[in-house]
Amino acid sequence: MTTDEPSRVLVLGAYGLIGANVARALADRGHDVLAFGRDKAAAHRVLPDFPWLLRDMRALIHPDDWKPLIDGVDMVVNCAGALQDNAQDNLELVHLHAIGALVLACEKAGVGLVQISASGARPDAPLPFFRTKADGDALIREAQTDWWIFRPGLVIAPSSYGGTTLIRMLAGVPIIQPVALPAAPVQTVSVQDVSRAVVRAVERRTPPGTEADLVEAEPRPLVDIISGTRRWLGFAPARVTLAIPLGMVRLIGRIADGLGKLGWRSPMRSTALAAIEMGVTGNPAETRKALGRPALTLEETFQDMPAAVEDRLFARVQLLTPLLIFALALSWVWRGAAGLGAIDRMAETLAAHGMPVFTGRIVVGAISAMSIVLGLSLFVRRWAVRVLVVMVFVAIFYGAALTLLAPYMWGDPFGAGANLLLVIVAALATRVMMDTR
Template sequence: MRIAIIGAYGLIGSYVSARLVADGHGVIGIGRDIEAARRRLPALDWKRADLADCGVEDWTALLAGADAVINCAGALQDSPRDDLRAVHVDGVGRLIQACGIAGVRRIVHISAAGVSPERTTAFNDTKLEAERLLAHAATDWIILRPGLVFAPAAYGGTALLRGLAGLPGVSLVAHGESLVQVVGAEDLALAVARCLTDEAPTRVSLDLVHEEALSLVDLVTRLRGWLGLPPAPVLRLPSYLARATAAASDALAWLGWRSPMRTAALEQLRMGVRGRAEDAARLDWKPRSFDALLAAAPSGVQERWFARAYFAKPAILLCLFAFWFLSGVIGLTVGFRDAVGVLTTSGIKAAPATAAVVVGSLVDMTLALMLAYRPTTGRALQAMLLVTAAYLVGGAVVRPDLWLDPMGPLLKSVPAGFLALAALTTLDER
């Protein structure tokens, strides 16, 4: 079969793509940012499209010759990068129309376990609207509602759980008693493959979860053991602190950061992730338990590095922002005269020395602001490395004695540079 997968480079989409390619299908990978995806998954025929704004005619052209469409695309919360209604409702509506025109035989739509009219969040409301649109589609459809998806690759909520499990000396959990049912990413990919067979049921909604319901405390504790870390006491984060953290993450979303600790994610975890385990039998398929998933993918040093660095990464970025921004502010205010004096005592005239201090301070502050804005963070870190190198070389030429200064104005720039390098190497989100 020739199958189009929307969101083919996401956590779920990448496992589904790999499974279908291994089964011998021709796979069209569709996403809005496909350059890195093309390198990661070269077996797919990649096409660029955004579910949020791609029109019916565009979809019809993209889906020409496709036998089935699998929609793995979705968003968690409104932000400058994501519009829930545009992705979950309007985009799905246009996709359904295009599938009918292009002669697509089947649509497999990935929704979420626990979606129901009783959960009045924007995420749940828009997911339900998409399911209602599919219910009236002329094309055969299957809606799959996976539970919390656990994968060997870490992304989103499961990456956050690994980070919590990797905290030194303590396991920090919010809404620790909430119950969650899990499904493995590879198991989910197998279920999607079963949906493409002639024997698969159609025009049905199926929950994909293992029967065991685990508390978030239990999940984090088992993950900690899987990482090979010694047991640690569980510290339950008070709800008001959890909400404050989520509010801060929501604010950062307007700078382009998509944290799994945003309000929508916290609310989903608070309500729990539950589904009907008996639905698996409709696909002649059975998901593995969480313990079986962990046993099938033993952790190595890379998993421990990731878990331990998960919260170190934002701390490093915050430290770099403060270092560069405050350096610029101090250079223009209380430290201005001393900075100019350092240059003039080396023989540089007052005017160019003053200009150098002003320009250097403004550069520091600009790089800090670029660092805070996610689309320019990578370029800011690269520029920080170059500016640090230039500062060290220039300082060695103009005032080599500063290398021996007990306050270490030049020496302190060396670890700051390596901190920027560490941030750059861990910047990727997926």
């Protein structure tokens, strides 16, 4: 039985790629949407006009934890998820224990539950991401309340995250087209279709107990998706296509995992790459049940969301950001190490301006050590934004000191003065690029 009555819907993970679009689609249909997430800054940046519940799902592992959150709610839509275990995410807590507690709370309150799972989620999957998703799905199937489970393929949206960010990065490389896992079969789905499936469930146009993959009709090799994305972005066709060897792809994944321990959520983490290597496919016959029609093809999805200049800029920025961070970190460590190596000569320069040699050594040593610490700290994600701001002010301080002690350096086009200006601008630009959502 369908209903045109507006519902009060709690959307978990509402600032994510899928969650934000689902929340907007439900609100556009007149439903009362309550958004849920743990990051206050991301929440109010992505959906500033929505009411928010700011909580961490990792702490909601008992039914009573959920009770006050679903009070007065008609439906919960779970768009939350984690790709792999790290300091910020725990797969079992988010995909299994929190979902088990939510199921029990929804049963008791008579609240419906829509689960956004993942194509490939099954108990025997080789990746923990898919296994824990499948375990959560199994708990929902046993729920004594109305439920729906949808498993999207590779979600294409106006914004991007994870695998789609990786595709845009690769499509943004000028002249050559590097391709990781070129033959991997992939079926895409428009985020509009994912939102449509959720809206139809909330409005009960799709019957409870529906479980469906959300994918376009035919799989296509990843290389075709990247080339299609390149055309959509409006970049010139690549002159050369370069397949990245599988061994190198896996090495990149391990390096990205190591950076993940420092807080960086790279789209090239091993789980994301392994998921693509396995293939992102599903059953399009199930999709028709959830949508009432076939899913949009990749070409139709791109046609419905023309690329703008900011899309092209994003693709290139994603390539440049890690390079800028590495270059800035290396330059500050290098500068600090060089300062320590030339501490005697620099102390003598300061002595020529009236500073005692001993004091000069201390000053040079402290400034050099600070440069090294700042450079190394830039590799830690949760410190990086603040470190970039500190770098700007330290560079300004260096410039003031340079003006007082060696003003002639400003006249050298290859000297410290010119380098300081570049450092300040690079730090400011990188700070802007650090906004991920």
